[in-house]
Amino acid sequence: MHKKSAFLLQSISFLLERPTLFALLKPYLWWLQWKNPFPTLAQFSYRITLENVLTLYGRKKPVVWASLFFPAEFIYALDGAPFYPEITAGLFSALGVGAIPLFHAESHFFSADLCSYHRLSVGASMLRFFPRPDFLCATSGICRETVPFFQTLAELFGVPLYLVDIPHEFSPKTVRYVASQLRSIAQNLKRDRRVTWDFERPFELAQKTQTVLQEIEALRRKKEVMILPPTKNLDYLPYYYQFMGSETSLSFFQKLRDELRQNPKNPLPHRLLWLHLKPFYSNFLSALLTELGLGIAFEEFAATYSGELKPKEPFQGLAEKITVMSHALMDEKARIARILQWVSEYQTEGVIQFNQWGCRQSQGMNALLRKTLRGEGVPVLFLDGDHIDRRHHTEEQWRTRLQAFAEMLGG
Amino acid sequence: MYVAGLDIGSQSTCAVIWDGEKIRGVALRPSGVNPKQRAEEVLENALREARMSRSSLGKVVATGYGRYQVEADLRVSEITCQAKGVAFFFPQVRTVIDIGGQDSKVILVDPKTGKVLDFLMNDKCAAGTGRFLELMAEVLEIDPGEYGILAEKHQEDVTLSFTCAVFAESELIGLIAQGKTKADLAAAVCQAVAKQVVRMAERLNINPPLAITGGVAQNRGVLYFLEKEIGLKPLVPPEPLLTGALGACLST
Ligand code: SF4
Numbered sequence: 001m002h003k004k005s006a007f008l009l010q011s012i013s014f015l016l017e018r019p020t021l022f023a024l025l026k027p028y029l030w031w032l033q034w035k036n037p038f039p040t041l042a043q044f045s046y047r048i049t050l051e052n053v054l055t056l057y058g059r060k061k062p063v064v065w066a067s068l069f070f071p072a073e074f075i076y077a078l079d080g081a082p083f084y085p086e087i088t089a090g091l092f093s094a095l096g097v098g099a100i101p102l103f104h105a106e107s108h109f110f111s112a113d114l115c116s117y118h119r120l121s122v123g124a125s126m127l128r129f130f131p132r133p134d135f136l137c138a139t140s141g142i143c144r145e146t147v148p149f150f151q152t153l154a155e156l157f158g159v160p161l162y163l164v165d166i167p168h169e170f171s172p173k174t175v176r177y178v179a180s181q182l183r184s185i186a187q188n189l190k191r192d193r194r195v196t197w198d199f200e201r202p203f204e205l206a207q208k209t210q211t212v213l214q215e216i217e218a219l220r221r222k223k224e225v226m227i228l229p230p231t232k233n234l235d236y237l238p239y240y241y242q243f244m245g246s247e248t249s250l251s252f253f254q255k256l257r258d259e260l261r262q263n264p265k266n267p268l269p270h271r272l273l274w275l276h277l278k279p280f281y282s283n284f285l286s287a288l289l290t291e292l293g294l295g296i297a298f299e300e301f302a303a304t305y306s307g308e309l310k311p312k313e314p315f316q317g318l319a320e321k322i323t324v325m326s327h328a329l330m331d332e333k334a335r336i337a338r339i340l341q342w343v344s345e346y347q348t349e350g351v352i353q354f355n356q357w358g359c360r361q362s363q364g365m366n367a368l369l370r371k372t373l374r375g376e377g378v379p380v381l382f383l384d385g386d387h388i389d390r391r392h393h394t395e396e397q398w399r400t401r402l403q404a405f406a407e408m409l410g411g
Numbered sequence: 412m413y414v415a416g417l418d419i420g421s422q423s424t425c426a427v428i429w430d431g432e433k434i435r436g437v438a439l440r441p442s443g444v445n446p447k448q449r450a451e452e453v454l455e456n457a458l459r460e461a462r463m464s465r466s467s468l469g470k471v472v473a474t475g476y477g478r479y480q481v482e483a484d485l486r487v488s489e490i491t492c493q494a495k496g497v498a499f500f501f502p503q504v505r506t507v508i509d510i511g512g513q514d515s516k517v518i519l520v521d522p523k524t525g526k527v528l529d530f531l532m533n534d535k536c537a538a539g540t541g542r543f544l545e546l547m548a549e550v551l552e553i554d555p556g557e558y559g560i561l562a563e564k565h566q567e568d569v570t571l572s573f574t575c576a577v578f579a580e581s582e583l584i585g586l587i588a589q590g591k592t593k594a595d596l597a598a599a600v601c602q603a604v605a606k607q608v609v610r611m612a613e614r615l616n617i618n619p620p621l622a623i624t625g626g627v628a629q630n631r632g633v634l635y636f637l638e639k640e641i642g643l644k645p646l647v648p649p650e651p652l653l654t655g656a657l658g659a660c661l662s663t
Contacts, residue, residue, distance in 0.1 A: 367614075374529070396476060401532060404490035408527045 009100070013128035022058035025050055041255050048248055055081045056131035062193070063131050065153065067138035067146045069326050070164070071318050073245035073309065074137070074182070076202035078195045083131060084242045085121035085153070092120060092129075093388040094235075094280040101127055102389055115358045116388035118149040125156050135159050135193075137185070141166035141326030143361040162188070170327040170334070179319035186315070199314040202245035206309055209244060212253040213304045216260060220297060223271065223347050225264035230289035230296040231278045240302060268295030270409050273342050275300045275353035276362045281390045288399060292406040297346040303328070303338070332365045336372050343378055349409055350379040357386040381405045412469030415457065416659030417450050418492065419477030422512025422541055422626060424449045425653050426457035428468075429660035436461030437653055446477035472659040476513075487662045489655050490530045494518050496658030497622045498525045500648040505618040508608060508637075508645070509655075510627035512541040517612040531615055537576040539607030541626045544633070546576055547600040550583045551593055558597050559631030565598035567591070572603075579603060601632030609640040622646040624654045 015021060029050055036043050056063055064080040066072070068087070075082040092098045098116075101123030106112055108126065110119050124130045136159060138150040147163065154161035162185040167174045189195040219227060236252070243249040268289075274296045279285060289296065305325055309317040328334050339351065351373055355363055366382060373380045383401060386392035413435070416427045420442060428436040438456035443449050450473075458465060473483035474492040493509045498520065507518040519528040537543045541555075548555045569591055572578050579600075586596055604627065621643050627633050628651035638644055648654050 379529070397532070399479075400476070400488055400490070403486075404488035404527065404530055407488055407491045408530070 009127055016057060017128055017132065019057065019059040022054050025054045025058075029054065041252075041259055044252060044255055048243075048252070052081075056083055059131075062134040065133040065136045065150075067150060068241055069139050069141050069166075069322055070137045071244070071321055072242055073199070073202040073206050074318055076205075076245045077197050077199045077314070078189060079198070080134075082242050083133065084238070085125070085130060086117045087238050087242055088130065089117045089120040089124070089388050090237065090277070090280040092124065093390070096281065098281065098388055098390070101129060113358050115143075115145055115356065116386050116392075117356075118145055120388050122149070122152060122156075125153055133157055133159050135189075136161040137164075138162075139164040139166050139322055139326065141322070142329040143359070145360075160192075164322065166323060166326045166330075168327075168330060170323055170331070175316070175319045175323050178323050179315040182315040182318055197314075199309075199311040203309040203311050203314070203317070205247060205250050206245040209250045209253055210304060210306060212250065212257055214306070216253060216257050217298075217304075219257070219260050221346055223267070225267060227260045227264050228296070229265075229286055230268070230294060231274060231286050231299070233296070233299050233302050234274075234278050235280075237277075237301065240304070269293035270350070270406065271295050271297040271346065271348045273298055273300070273339065273346060273348045273351045275339065275351060276356060276359070277301055277387045278354050279385055279387050279390070279393060281388070282393065282395070284395050285398060288395075288402060292402055293410075294352075294402065294406055296352075297348050298342055300329075300339070300342075329361065332368050335365060336369055339369070340372070340376060340378075343373075343376075348378075350381070350405070352381045352383060352405070354383045354385065354387070357384075357389065357392050379405070379408060412663075413461075413463065413467055414660045414663050415454055415468050415471045416492070416656040416661075417454060417471060417473045417475075417478075417481060417483065418489065418653075418655035418659060419446050419450050419473065419475040419481060420489075420511055420655070421476055421514075423652060424453045424475075424477070425656040426450075426453040427653055427656040427660055428457050428461040428463065429657070434657065435463070437650070437656075439652055442477070447480045450477065450481045470663055472662055474655050474659040474662075485663065487659055490516060490518055490532075491527055492655045492658030492662060493624055494520045494527045494658065495525060495661040496654030496656070497624060497648060498522075499657055499661060500654070501620060501622050501646050504620050504622045504646065506612070506615075506621045508612055508621065508623050510540060510604070510608060510623065510625040510633070512626060513537065515539050515608050515611065515625070515627075517608075517615050517617075519615055519618065529615055531611055533607075533611055538579065539604055539611065543576050543579070543604055543607075544600060544627065544630065546580060547583060550580055550587075551596055551600070553593065553597065555630070558601055558633070559635075561594045561597035562601050562632030562635065564594040565592075567595045569595050569599040570602075571599040598632060598636075601630065602636040604633050605636035605640050608637065612641070617641055617643065619643050620646055622648065624648060624651045626652055 032047050061081040063083055064075045065083045072082045098120050101120045104127055105119045105123030110122050136150055136154055140147050150161055164181045239249045239252045270293055305321045307320050328338050370380050414429045418425045424442045425439045436457040438453045440453050470484045472485045473481050474487050474489045478486045493507055497504050497507045503522050505522055509516045515533045518530045521528050533539050544555055572582050623645045628647050
């Protein structure tokens with residue numbers, strides 16, 4: 001690497017590892033609050049991002065890294081600050097700074113075939129761009145790459161990793177098995193880190209958030225209103241996962257619901273279901289979908305859990321949540337059944353899946369998914385590319401496929 | 412109303428002038444490095460053949476990868492246009508395989524309505540496209556037009572890797588060094604393209620009748636292996652490079 005860039009990268013990591021430096025954000029946050037006591041959704045998101053930076057990099061609380069399907073409620077219950085590297089990889093990509101960590105990981109033998117959510121996260125961890133974790137929690141669902149990825153992170157930072165094994169099949173026995181693992185992690189944390197647990201508040205907030213989310217879903221089911229720009233909802237991923245069980249998620253979704261109620265947009269001619277995530281670095285795709293009249297009525301990763309979380313049996317409830325949500329994505333039949341249900345509930349005319357380069361979880365099911373959907377008369381389009389690594393994308397190829405799909409739906 | 416259909420592809424640019432019943436003029440040239448200018452030239456040529464002036468055109472419809480680089484009243488994807496263009500020649504057709512310069516497509520068509528039912532396009536690799544044939548022709552030191560004649564003379568079956576154009580190129584150099592004949596290697600290249608296309612087409616189920624379009628449809632070697640792989644004799648429109656532009660005219 002060029003000496004100047006190496007020095008720059010080292011300086012950035014040095015600064016990011018100085019918690020006191022982030023205290024400088026406080027007056028700015030205070031000013032933001034004073035200036036916008038009733039912030040819009042975008043202003044709210046901006047403030048939350050900065051507050052999160054302050055908490056995580058300023059080391060206000062124990063920083064707990066988790067895989068996407070490890071519930072944040074567990075982390076809030078131990079008064080930790082959850083950090084989801086896979087979600088942050090999306091943020092880095094959206095901010096246009098993904099190339100540096102991707103390149104760093106690749107130059108250290110992390111293959112370019114490895115899923116870019118993990119590749120970017122490993123690179124950012126090696127460069128110390130991500131906030132240093134106190135410990136890590138991960139589940140073996142939904143994809144087989146997650147475990148080795150978290151093992152690598154544990155080794156990189158020299159911190160403990162708490163793993164939850166998720167069996168493929170779903171049954172009461174599986175839920176009990178997952179609950180017993182969560183219980184034992186909780187006991188270990190109590191013993192090793194003197195953690196005290198309080199599930200009451202995060203569970204209450206998560207349940208309230210679920211209610212608001214159900215109201216949002218009801219609004220989005222209405223055919224006459226298309227209330228979010230295509231794929232926009234996937235930018236709200238942190239509120240579905242990282243902040244679930246906190247005031248942040250609840251306030252965000254209350255705000256979103258109110259905005260949707262007040263400002264319904266004109267519907268686009270077509271209503272579609274979006275599977276998997278999207279390229280976060282590109283605004284082109286959303287603009288293209290709008291231009292072609294392809295509206296997105298619902299997204300697979302915006303699916304929420306509607307089961308009850310009881311503070312008296314916290315591990316049972318959380319185990320059920322993890323198992324239900326993972327099973328719905330890991331199991332071909334369960335996933336496809338859920339997709340068909342959304343097609344009917346949201347009255348969508350077709351389905352688009354944005355295939356992530358190297359993702360076995362989603363693409364392994366493509367043949368059956370396509371066959372079943374076509375059998376039900378539902379057109380399906382697979383778009384190939386990468387959600388994080390812009391080197392794998394070509395806008396004109398998306399345009400031709402999407403335009404042909406729109407013509408097929410419209411013709 | 413007279414309509415001009417412009418198909419600005421990665422390799423060639425075609426124009427068709429349509430009077431609502433029949434083709435009045437056609438023109439075709441390599442796309443070159445300035446597709447906008449090339450499209451203008453091709454349109455002028457087609458108009459000259461039709462003995463018409465630009466002002467008598469009711470509409471210009473553009474398709475192909477360069478469709479947004481030219482002025483047009485309507486822009487339609489090459490998938491819809493290929494389906495419509497082929498249906499003009501073969502109304503019963505149910506599957507279209509279009510092998511272009513830089514990509515290939517498989518299109519399922521409803522013969523009753525002419526609508527596209529489903530489609531697939533190849534990924535980012537040049538294997539299975541006209542560009543692959545051109546690259547390998549350079550290595551074999553032949554003109555791409557010679558593939559058919561050479562492939563007919565092949566004696567030995569040689570299998571070439573068909574997942575990556577760059578790998579295939581070095582593999583070909585190795586096979587030349589082993590003393591394989593040009594005819595055998597030309598056949599191997601044609602077979603590699605055919606296999607790559609069939610691999611994609613089979614994902615959609617090829618329903619007969621099948622038509623092949625695009626520049627590669629003029630390559631007898633590839634056609635021979637396509638027929639062998641699929642077990643179906645494909646139909647080839649009289650002008651396989653013009654179906655996209657004709658389909659553009661028919662999309663109005
Ligand atoms: S995109 Fe696929 S491979 Fe990557 S983390 Fe998600 S499930 Fe795993």
